Amino acid sequence: xxxxxxxxxxxxxxxxxxxxxxxxxxxxxxxxxxxxxxxxxxxxxxxxxxxxxxxxxxxxxxxxxxxxxxxxxxxxxxxxxxxxxxxxxxxxxxxxxxxxxxxxxxxxxxxxxxxxxxxxxxxxxxxxxxxxxxxxxxxxxxxxxxxxxxxxxxxxxxxxxxxxxxxxxxxxxxxxxxxxxxxxxxxxxxxxxxxxxxxxxxxxxxxxxxxxxxxxxxxx
Amino acid sequence: xxxxxxxxxxxxxxxxxxxxxxxxxxxxxxxxxxxxxxxxxxxxxxxxxxxxxxxxxxxxxxxxxxxxxxxxxxxxxxxxxxxxxxxxxxxxxxxxxxxxxxxxxxxxxxxxxxxxxxxxxxxxxxxxxxxxxxxxxxxxxxxxxxxxxxxxxxxxxxxxxxxxxxxxxxxxxxxxxxxxxxxxxxxxxxxxxxxxxxxxxxxxxxxxxxxxxxxxxxxxxxxxxxxxxxxxxxxxxxxxxxxxxxxxxxxxxxxxxxxxxxxxxxxxxxxxxxxxxxxxxxxxxxxxxxxxxxxxxxxxxxxxxxxxxxxxxxxxxxxxxxxxxxxxxxxxxxxxxxxxxxxxxxxxxxxxxxxxxxxxxxxxxxxxxxxxxxxxxxxxxxxxxxxxxxxxxxxxxxxxxxxxxxxxxxxxxxxxxxxxxxxxxxxxxxxxxxxxxxxxxxxxxxxxxxxxxxxxxxxxxxxxxxxxxxxxxxxxxxxxxxxxxxxxxxxxxxxxxxxxxxxxxxxxxxxxxxxxxxxxxxxxxxxxxxxxxxxxxxxxxxxxxxxxxxxxxxxxxxxxxxxxxxxxxxxxxxxxxxxxxxxxxxxxxxxxxxxxxxxxxxxxxxxxxxxxxxx
Numbered sequence: 001x002x003x004x005x006x007x008x009x010x011x012x013x014x015x016x017x018x019x020x021x022x023x024x025x026x027x028x029x030x031x032x033x034x035x036x037x038x039x040x041x042x043x044x045x046x047x048x049x050x051x052x053x054x055x056x057x058x059x060x061x062x063x064x065x066x067x068x069x070x071x072x073x074x075x076x077x078x079x080x081x082x083x084x085x086x087x088x089x090x091x092x093x094x095x096x097x098x099x100x101x102x103x104x105x106x107x108x109x110x111x112x113x114x115x116x117x118x119x120x121x122x123x124x125x126x127x128x129x130x131x132x133x134x135x136x137x138x139x140x141x142x143x144x145x146x147x148x149x150x151x152x153x154x155x156x157x158x159x160x161x162x163x164x165x166x167x168x169x170x171x172x173x174x175x176x177x178x179x180x181x182x183x184x185x186x187x188x189x190x191x192x193x194x195x196x197x198x199x200x201x202x203x204x205x206x207x208x209x210x211x212x213x214x215x216x217x218x219x220x
Numbered sequence: 221x222x223x224x225x226x227x228x229x230x231x232x233x234x235x236x237x238x239x240x241x242x243x244x245x246x247x248x249x250x251x252x253x254x255x256x257x258x259x260x261x262x263x264x265x266x267x268x269x270x271x272x273x274x275x276x277x278x279x280x281x282x283x284x285x286x287x288x289x290x291x292x293x294x295x296x297x298x299x300x301x302x303x304x305x306x307x308x309x310x311x312x313x314x315x316x317x318x319x320x321x322x323x324x325x326x327x328x329x330x331x332x333x334x335x336x337x338x339x340x341x342x343x344x345x346x347x348x349x350x351x352x353x354x355x356x357x358x359x360x361x362x363x364x365x366x367x368x369x370x371x372x373x374x375x376x377x378x379x380x381x382x383x384x385x386x387x388x389x390x391x392x393x394x395x396x397x398x399x400x401x402x403x404x405x406x407x408x409x410x411x412x413x414x415x416x417x418x419x420x421x422x423x424x425x426x427x428x429x430x431x432x433x434x435x436x437x438x439x440x441x442x443x444x445x446x447x448x449x450x451x452x453x454x455x456x457x458x459x460x461x462x463x464x465x466x467x468x469x470x471x472x473x474x475x476x477x478x479x480x481x482x483x484x485x486x487x488x489x490x491x492x493x494x495x496x497x498x499x500x501x502x503x504x505x506x507x508x509x510x511x512x513x514x515x516x517x518x519x520x521x522x523x524x525x526x527x528x529x530x531x532x533x534x535x536x537x538x539x540x541x542x543x544x545x546x547x548x549x550x551x552x553x554x555x556x557x558x559x560x561x562x563x564x565x566x567x568x569x570x571x572x573x574x575x576x577x578x579x580x581x582x583x584x585x586x587x588x589x590x591x592x593x594x595x596x597x598x599x600x601x602x603x604x605x606x607x608x609x610x611x612x613x614x615x616x617x618x619x620x621x622x623x624x625x626x627x628x629x630x631x632x633x634x635x636x637x638x639x640x641x642x643x644x645x646x647x648x649x650x651x652x653x654x655x656x657x658x659x660x661x662x663x664x665x666x667x668x669x670x671x672x673x674x675x676x677x678x679x680x681x682x683x684x685x686x687x688x689x690x691x692x693x694x695x696x697x698x699x700x701x702x703x704x705x706x707x708x709x710x711x712x713x714x715x716x717x718x719x720x721x722x723x724x725x726x727x728x729x730x731x732x733x734x735x736x737x738x739x740x741x742x743x744x745x746x747x748x749x750x751x752x753x754x755x756x757x758x759x760x761x762x763x764x765x766x767x768x769x770x771x772x773x774x775x776x777x778x779x780x781x782x783x784x785x786x787x788x789x790x791x792x793x794x795x796x797x798x799x800x801x802x803x804x805x806x807x808x809x810x811x812x813x814x815x816x817x818x819x820x821x822x823x824x825x826x827x828x829x830x831x832x833x834x835x
Contacts (some may be wrong), residue, residue, distance in 0.1 A: 020535035021518050025477065048535075059537045059693075061519030062477050078439030079633065079669045080596035082683050088820060095798060095818075115478065116521065116687060119442035120258040121594060122292030122602035133258035139822050140796065 005030055006038055010045050017048045020056055024063055033064045061115075069104045069111040071149050073097075074128040075137075078117030081124035085138075089125055090114055092139040096146055109150070130154055223497035226505040227384040230375070237376045244282040246323050247301045249364045253288030253446060254481055255603075260311075261296035267312035271319050281323060284373070287363040287450015287485075290604035291351055294334060299346050299364055306346035307332040337600060337622060354620050356582060356590050357606045359566050360443075363450035368485040371492040374453040380498060382569035386461045387506040394465035395421060398568070400576035402588035407433055407524075407561030408638065408664045409740075410587070410653040413568075416558060419548035421466045423556035428468035430459050430512075431552070431559040433529060434475035434482065437521035438636030439687065441667035443592035443604055444562035448475065448482040451566070452489035456512060458565035460503070461572055463510045466558050471512035474529055477519060486514055521637075521691035525739050526559050528693070539693045540739035561665070563592060584610035587652035587663075595621050597669040598629075610650040617647065617670060624672045631671045631755070635664025637684045637691075638744035640751025641677060660751040662744075676773035677756040678763055682710045684748035692741065699742030702733035706749060713760060714774040716767040723753065723760060772834050775819045779835050784809045786831035793823035793832065 009026040013019040023046065027038050034057050043050040057063045075093060077086045090101060093112050097105040101114040120126050123135035127142060132154050134145055148154070224230050241247075250265055265285055272278050289297060294308035300322060307318065307329070314332055321327045333342040334349050343349045366373045374380075386394050399414030420428060432455055436444040448455055459471045475483055490512055493499040501509045515533050522528050523538030530552050532538035551557025567589060571579045580588045587609035593616065595605050600622035607616060617629055631641045634651075640661035642649070649655050656662050671680065685707040694700045709726050712718040730746030737743045753760060762768050769777040782793070782802075789807040801817040804810030812823070812832075824832040 018533075018535040021532065022516070022535075025516060025518060052536075056535070056537055059520065060517075063518065079636070079667065079683070080440045080602075082439075083597045083669060083671055083675050083680070087683075091818070092798070092820060092822075116437070116691075117439035117442070118254075118258075118478065119445050120255050120292075121440055121442065121596035122255050122295070123258050124596070126258065135258060138825055139820055140825050 002031075002035075002038075003041070006041055010042075015045050015047075017046055020046055020048055020053065021060070024053075024057055024060075028063055033067045064111075066104065067108070069109050071110045071130055071154075072113060072128075073110055073146070073149075074113045074115055074118070075101075076116075076118045076120070076124065076126040076128075077114045078121065078124070080117075080121035081126060084124045086125040088139050089127060089137055089142050092142050093127075093146070096143060110146070223495075224504060225497065227387070230380060230384060230504065234375050234378075237372045241282075241376065244280060246281045247284055248281060248298055248323075249284045249286045249289075249301070250298045251287075251289045251295060251364075252285040253292070253295075253363075253449060254442075254479075255288060255292035256295035256297065257481075259295040263312045264296050264298075264310045264315065267315040268318075271315050275319055277319065277323070281319075284367045286366060287368050288360075288446035288604060289364050290357075290360050290446070290606070291349075291601070292604070293600070293602040304346050305344055306334055306349060308334050351601045351603070351605075351620055351622070354615065355606050356608045358570060358590050359447065359454070359563065360450075360592055360604055360606045362454065363446065366451050366453075368450055368452055369488045371453060371489065371496065374451070378573065379453055379569075380457055382572040383457050383460050383498070384504065386464055386572050387504060387508060391421060391465050391467065394461060394572065397576050398465075398571060401571045401579040402576075402583070402586075403564065403567055403571060403579065404587060404653065405560060406563035406567070406591060406665070408635070408662070410663065413560060413564055416548065416560070417462065417465055419546065420468075420556050420558040423549045425556045427470070427553075427555045428466055429552045429555055429557040430463045430466065430468045430471040431529070431533075431557060432459055432471070432473040432565050433524065433526075433559055433561045434473055434479070434486075435517045435524040435529060436476060436479075436562070436665060437524045437691075438665045438667050440596050440633075440669045441594045441636060441665045443594055443666055445476075445479045445482050446592075446604055447562050447566050448473075449479070449485050452482075452486045453493075454566040454569060455486075455562055456489055456493060456499075458568035459512060460499075460510055461568050462558065462560070462565070464508055466556075468558065469510055471510065472515055472533060472552075473512060474515045474517060474533060477516045483514060483516060490514070520693075521687075522693045522739070522741050525741060528739070529559070530557065537693075539695050540741070542738060563666075582608040584650060584652045586654055591651070591663065591666055593651075593666045593668045595668050595670065597633075598624050598626065598672040598675065599670040600625055607651070609652045612647065613642065613649055613651060614647040616651065616668065621670065624670060626672045626674065628673055629670055630673050630675060631677065633661075633669040633671065633680065633748075634667065635662035635747075636667045637687050638662060638740065638747055639664045639667075640747045641671070641680065641755060642751070643755040646755075660747070660754055662747075674771050674773070676714075676769050676771035677752045677759045678710065678713055678769075679771070679773045681749045681752045682707065682714060685710060685745075688741065688745045692745075696736075696738040696742060698733045698736035699738070699745060702729055702737075703742075703745055705729055706733070706746065710749065713763045714769070715776040716763060716774075718764045720761075720764055722764065723757075727753065778819060779814060780812055780817060780819060780821070780824060780832055781835060782810050782812060783831045783833055786829050788829065788831075790828075792826050792828065796822050796826045798822060 013022045039053050043053045075089050094100050097110045099105045099112050101112050104111040118126055125137045127134045127137045129149050268283055296310045297308040299306055321329050328344045330342050333344045365377055395417045403413045404410045434444055434448050499511050520538045523532045525540045526547055528538040528540040547557045583589050590606050590608050592604055592606045596602050605620050631643050633641045642661050646659055653663050689703050692699050706729050709722050730750050734743050734746050772778050787809045794802040799816050799818045801813045802810050
């Protein structure tokens with residue numbers, strides 16, 4: 001099965017040395033990493049020395065030699081996100097997942113990745129989890145994003161995340177005013193508070209465990 | 221789709237499309253660029269489609285999902301033509317109202333209009349919004365009229381008319397036209413495009429290549445992505461004209477894999493061109509044959525360098541090589557190769573169509589035309605800004621960008637990792653290739669990151685060093701080892717462990733790295749360090765001498781503390797502190813243990829009373 005898939009890739013891209021990167025990209029996409037036997041077969045079929053295949057696989061950031069986790073958490077550390085505090089997100093994510101950028105958490109659940117620019121600079125700092133974008137992320141928000149993903153709900157924090165971003169515009173101010181009128185308690189925008197009730201409900205069980213275990217908090 | 225055999229058939233097709241478009245009473249252009257997609261524009265699009273079907277308006281109202289409009293800060297956004305009404309920060313819930321109020325009854329919904337932050341007035345019309353009104357939008361403005369996956373939109377906008385014109389021209393006349401226009405490479409180098417074409421056209425060789433460099437690696441720059449994503453046909457048409465002028469029969473678009481939407485749209489556009497006979501053999505009956513393929517990059521900043529990019533296309537490690545022989549003589553597979561970046565290619569059809577003089581009427585003596593900048597960082601109006609070359613930084617940052625979020629702008633970083641930081645005192649500078657280089661920065665690919673008083677300049681220098689060390693291919697010693705040594709010194713400074721003579725050492729190593737490195741990545745790598753030392757020396761001195769970080773960024777030099785007057789002992793910070801550094805009984809004043817504190821700042825974010833201060 002696996003070999004068939006590989007042969008199909010070789011056939012599509014052409015069995016020549018110049019197809020190496022395209023072939024590796026397809027393998028990465030199919031298996032979510034580059035398995036060793038696939039690299040060996042690539043070297044043989046494309047007539048490229050194995051060491052060269054390994055060198056290319058090691059050089060480019062798109063390739064991973066170890067399996068990726070169920071969730072790929074990408075944090076943008078482009079200049080625009082950096083000046084808005086993206087480095088704090090990397091620290092926080094590394095701590096929460098007990099891993100470092102480019103690596104996968106021990107339980108195989110999360111792969112943390114730092115990228116140099118996603119081109120969504122207006123929304124920075126940006127974090128993406130399995131393709132779902134989160135804008136104006138703070139360490140507090142990131143904790144929720146991870147907890148929600150952990151609970152199997154990728155988009156939970158997303159529904160809440162659009163509201164704080166709107167608060168700097170006039171439209172957002174209006175909603176803020178409405179909040180104070182209807183709920184009588186003033187909620188600070190951008191924090192974990194003031195989210196939709198739906199979100200609150202969903203995150204409660206995860207949060208509880210997190211609080212209990214605080215101190216030696218690990219996702220295990 | 222029928223195959224277009226000659227320019228006349230293309231004109232007939234254009235007329236047909238324009239005629240078809242008159243059946244629509246309204247055209248709604250909804251931005252579907254990556255920025256707006258990240259802001260959930262997908263839900264607005266599907267809500268709009270659903271509502272159109274429900275109201276049976278599909279034949280009267282055309283929904284056009286376009287590429288980036290540029291004003292990413294306000295996304296998701298839409299423009300309703302023919303009245304040029306601009307609605308921003310949309311959510312799916314707004315859609316039914318837009319249809320009943322604006323489209324059926326021509327009423328403007330004030331709530332959805334843009335508010336000018338300085339006057340607090342609503343601006344319902346796109347062209348009157350200060351952000352748009354003060355730009356010279358030639359390239360990026362075409363995005364809003366184009367569905368990137370529909371060739372008909374591009375044809376309707378006079379697309380491929382320049383190609384028809386160029387097919388009747390002599391190759392040399394095309395090159396002369398580009399030379400006369402004064403167009404210079406938009407990728408960073410600023411080399412005259414016409415001259416590059418001349419060299420490749422003159423080079424000996426049967427086979428010649430055209431390459432579009434869409435490996436836009438600069439963090440904080442995304443104009444190339446927006447063009448390729450939003451208007452891929454303009455790039456393809458530019459490449460076709462270039463191929464005709466140079467005598468190439470094969471073109472390659474090398475695009476970053478991090479831009480999946482650009483890869484997708486460019487692929488669709490190429491397929492449509494082939495189906496319409498605009499690519500392939502004997503294009504429009506002229507005898508000229510040309511085709512383009514896409515090669516995806518695999519994530520390496522240095523691969524944007526021309527010789528490294530060639531290596532990457534050949535399936536090798538994307539390392540630069542010495543440039544004893546130019547690409548124009550021996551490039552891809554040892555054949556003459558002409559490489560320009562996306563924005564440069566997109567300018568070509570406009571120059572051919574409107575003439576070199578039209579293009580040269582904008583800009584300065586040595587830098588002609590317009591340039592797109594990505595205005596990001598601590599600025600009110602984040603987005604893509606297209607202005608004539610020579611526009612002052614002040615106009616871009618204050619008039620178009622609306623100034624900083626916090627009030628004061630301390631510096632602007634231009635040119636990405638190869639550029640430098642310019643202080644507010646230099647904001648009168650005109651933005652052109654020479655003026656910025658003389659000031660110690662560069663135009664580069666057009667990233668402009670605005671920084672305010674909460675940005676530490678030493679930290680910015682360290683950030684760029686981290687980036688460059690990470691992206692350095694490691695082939696040459698000055699870049700590989702020199703940058704690491706520079707970073708060590710900068711880290712010492714941010715930790716408050718440096719001496720004054722470290723500054724001199726920094727400057728000395730920087731000079732060696734910039735003189736001895738092989739490629740432009742290394743040669744320009746010390747720029748962020750040198751420019752920050754040049755303009756923000758006092759910040760370096762306060763780190764070294766006073767052991768203080770004026771912007772309160774460098775972790776080793778800051779301290780979080782709880783103000784006893786404000787703290788009510790609610791326990792929120794204690795609950796959230798990941799390090800367990802906060803102690804205190806309920807309703808008692810809390811305290812931070814500095815020896816455990818990791819300075820993540822979560823407590824400060826959590827405290828609703830702002831009782832936690834940063835010193």
